[in-house]
Amino acid sequence: MKPSKEGKDxxxxxxxxxxxxxxxxxxxxxxxxxxxxRLTNFIYRYTGNYDDSDDIVQDTFVRxxxxxxxxxxxxxxxTWIYTIxxxxxxxxxxxxxxxxxxxxxxxxxxxxxxxxxxxxxxSPESLADSVLLxxxxxxxxxxxxxxxxELVILRDIENFSYEEIxxxxxxxxGTVKSRIxxxxxxxxxxxxxxxxxx
Amino acid sequence: MIQExxxxxxxxxxxxxxxxxxxxxxxxxRLMERLRRQEDIVKTQVTEESLFNKFLSIFKPSFxxxxxxxxxxxxxxxxxxxxxxxxxxxxxxxxxxSDPHKTEHLIYLRNDKDSYLTGKSNTDLSMNNTTSDxxxxxxxxxxxxxxxxxxxxxxxxxxxxxADNETIVAEYNSGLEATKTExxxxxxxxxxxxxxxxxxxxxxxxxxxxxxxxxxLPLAKAHKPEVDSSKQDSTKKNNxxxxxxxxxxxx
Numbered sequence: 388m389k390p391s392k393e394g395k396d397x398x399x400x401x402x403x404x405x406x407x408x409x410x411x412x413x414x415x416x417x418x419x420x421x422x423x424x425r426l427t428n429f430i431y432r433y434t435g436n437y438d439d440s441d442d443i444v445q446d447t448f449v450r451x452x453x454x455x456x457x458x459x460x461x462x463x464x465x466t467w468i469y470t471i472x473x474x475x476x477x478x479x480x481x482x483x484x485x486x487x488x489x490x491x492x493x494x495x496x497x498x499x500x501x502x503x504x505x506x507x508x509x510s511p512e513s514l515a516d517s518v519l520l521x522x523x524x525x526x527x528x529x530x531x532x533x534x535x536x537e538l539v540i541l542r543d544i545e546n547f548s549y550e551e552i553x554x555x556x557x558x559x560x561g562t563v564k565s566r567i568x569x570x571x572x573x574x575x576x577x578x579x580x581x582x583x584x585x
Numbered sequence: 586m587i588q589e590x591x592x593x594x595x596x597x598x599x600x601x602x603x604x605x606x607x608x609x610x611x612x613x614x615r616l617m618e619r620l621r622r623q624e625d626i627v628k629t630q631v632t633e634e635s636l637f638n639k640f641l642s643i644f645k646p647s648f649x650x651x652x653x654x655x656x657x658x659x660x661x662x663x664x665x666x667x668x669x670x671x672x673x674x675x676x677x678x679x680x681x682x683s684d685p686h687k688t689e690h691l692i693y694l695r696n697d698k699d700s701y702l703t704g705k706s707n708t709d710l711s712m713n714n715t716t717s718d719x720x721x722x723x724x725x726x727x728x729x730x731x732x733x734x735x736x737x738x739x740x741x742x743x744x745x746x747x748a749d750n751e752t753i754v755a756e757y758n759s760g761l762e763a764t765k766t767e768x769x770x771x772x773x774x775x776x777x778x779x780x781x782x783x784x785x786x787x788x789x790x791x792x793x794x795x796x797x798x799x800x801x802l803p804l805a806k807a808h809k810p811e812v813d814s815s816k817q818d819s820t821k822k823n824n825x826x827x828x829x830x831x832x833x834x835x836x
Contacts, residue, residue: 419616423608431606441609448616449623521603543600564589571593578599 400464408455415455418464419448425545426472432540433476435529443479447472466554469547473537473555480533520581527577535570542567748773775827782820 400421406414426447430440450471451458458467528536541547541555552563590597642648 416613419613423612424605427608427612428606432603437606437609440606441612444608445612445616445619449619452620453623453627517604524599524603539600543597544603546601568589568593571596574600575593575596578596581599 401460404455404458404464405460408458415452418451418468422465422468423448426468429469429540429545430472430476432525432528432544433473433533433537434480435525439479439483443472443476446475450475462554463551466547466551469541469545470555477533477537523581524578527574530577531570531573535566535573538563538567539570539574543571775824778823 398417400418403414403418407418423444426444427440430443431437434440434443447468451468458464528540531539538552538556541552542549547555549560549563552558553560556563558566
């Protein structure tokens with residue numbers, strides 16, 4: 388999963404970034420062209436909202452543009468830009484979580500409880516449609532803890548190596564592996580009906 | 586690790602099979618617009634920072650002595666001028682208070698007015714003057730002389746004024762007899778004027794005799810008080826008028 392080696396891309400991401408740091412704005416355009424879809428997919432799987440993912444990816448590129456001097460060639464560019472995207476996404480998710488929590492909370496005189504969200508379980512027959520299948524998997528992803536979700540997406544959807552994930556998250560290798568496995572386990576439980584159907 | 590991957594093989598396959606989501610249309614155009622806005626913000630921030638840095642550059646260590654010296658000079662100028670201005674004001678005020686002539690004038694004017702209005706005796710007023718003079722210090726003798734000189738003339742004039750006032754009041758009170766009293770008072774005035782004239786003449790003759798006795802006649806001739814002919818005529822006329830006035834009431 389190295390964009391610089393994919394297809395006709397001959398120039399590495401790091402080389403493009405160094406050119407952009409030297410004032411070549413066309414290099415930045417090339418970086419945007421290479422990463423806009425990848426980052427959108429990653430953030431969409433993380434947040435589950437397409438509009439939010441678009442905003443977050445735009446913010447990520449703005450951050451890359453304004454903080455270009457902070458990038459050092461010792462790190463891989465892909466891990467650097469993904470780290471920025473994850474941090475922005477986390478901030479946004481935390482903010483929205485607070486907002487949703489208040490909107491879904493009903494306060495009475497003495498008691499306080501959260502409204503239960505209806506179960507969106509899908510029957511095996513209807514899962515034949517691939518769109519519905521992908522939506523169901525996305526719902527399953529959204530239902531697991533963010534800590535697991537982030538690492539599972541990076542490993543199983545974006546296909547980053549464990550080392551790269553360690554570099555991005557700053558977590559120890561053992562923590563990364565255990566969290567990825569726990570996330571997978573949780574997903575397996577949620578998507579059990581799909582296995583049974585298949 | 587490979588065993589774990591095998592354990593979750595199905596779920597990994599499902600996650601990999603998810604369709605790749607692409608960015609929205611016009612993503613790059615919107616991004617460029619945002620970047621342009623961001624650059625404007627950065628430019629304004631840079632200008633604000635540069636202004637702030639310029640302000641901070643005043644407080645460089647190399648400027649501290651210059652700033653300190655200028656501050657000291659400024660304070661010294663302010664203190665000097667404030668002291669000078671305040672002293673100037675004090676000087677003018679003390680001058681106004683300590684000037685003996687000004688204070689005397691003030692006192693005399695007030696006392697004369699009071700005496701004229703209330704009819705108090707001048708002796709009391711002169712006593713007041715002396716007491717006030719004693720308070721004012723070393724100029725006491727000089728001013729007491731002046732006050733003693735001023736004792737006679739105001740008294741004399743006040744008596745005259747009182748007499749006149751009495752006659753006027755009598756006119757109002759006596760009704761028909763007013764004309765008589767008026768003529769009497771006129772007689773008094775005439776006789777007083779005559780007296781003053783005779784006193785002056787006597788004084789002049791005395792002075793002339795004294796000068797003659799001392800042998801200063803040539804000089805005295807040069808400065809001999811000549812009786813003005815116009816004045817003589819006017820006195821004659823006045824006398825004639827007085828006589829006529831005397832005769833008229835009788836008629």
